[in-house]
Amino acid sequence: MMRFEGQTVFVTGAARGIGEVLATAFAAEGAHVAIADIDGDAASTAARRIGGRAIGLRCDVAERASVESAMAQTQKQFGGMDILVNNAGLHTRHYNRPVTVVPQDAWERMLKVNVLGLVNCATMAAPLLRQRGGGVILNMSSVSGFDLSTAYGVTKLAVRGLTVALAEELAPQNTRVNAIAPGLIHTDTIVGDMDEGATEAFIEQRQLIRRAGMPTDLTGAALFLCSGEAGFITGETLMVGGGFARRV
DSSP, X not given: OOTTTTOEEEEETOSSHHHHHHHHHHHHTTOEEEEEESSHHHHXXXXXXXXXXXXXXXXXXXXXXXHHHHHHHHHHHHSOOSEEEEOOOOOSTTTSSOTXXXXXXXXXXXXXXXXXXXXXXXXXXXXXXXXXXXXXXXXXXXXXXXXXXXHHHXXXXXXXXXXXXXXXXXXXXTOEEXXXXXOSBOOHHHHHHSOHHHHHHHHHHHOSXXXXXXXXXXXXXXXXHHSGGGTTOOSOEEEESTTOSOOO
């Protein structure tokens, strides 16, 4: 039997890249999937690629009313929600710079999406998850949250903190909350944002596994943490970064 048969998964930032790959993996395991993205047309296109188990929805995670509307549509279509994947985030070179270099408007936008967006989604999802017995929230942090040299990394440290806080807050309703911290993952955004030399240098000098990470490298961890196999795990962040960053 497929692990997520009959369940509904809401994935943010899922029109492309990591989000789309995760959504596709959940659908392949039997789940109904809501593809939520600020680009509603791209979300609908991604849903068509996945097939009949998916719907595409416009959702700006930085605006709580937008999140509420998308989740209401999901509940109407599929009858509820079992899993929330907070994948949407801003992570280009514009934000991956030292703290005092990033302009104020960029800081504010990044905090609204990477931090407040997660809060908005968790807040709106919590009562829906409770109605279905508790469910799971999976947040997308980053290895940058362990290697604090950029403004982006600070927001991903905040995601780790929110993961712990939400795990404690939502435990009474039987909702587990965990996070994945991806390393350098080969997506169109990353390819377009980093020059080839910088990517190769990062892999050779900082990773232990000497190859580029792929979005599919994250699916096993995501499916595990959202499944009953991880039923005794909450408040944790799992690094999936090819051996970077290392910790004891």
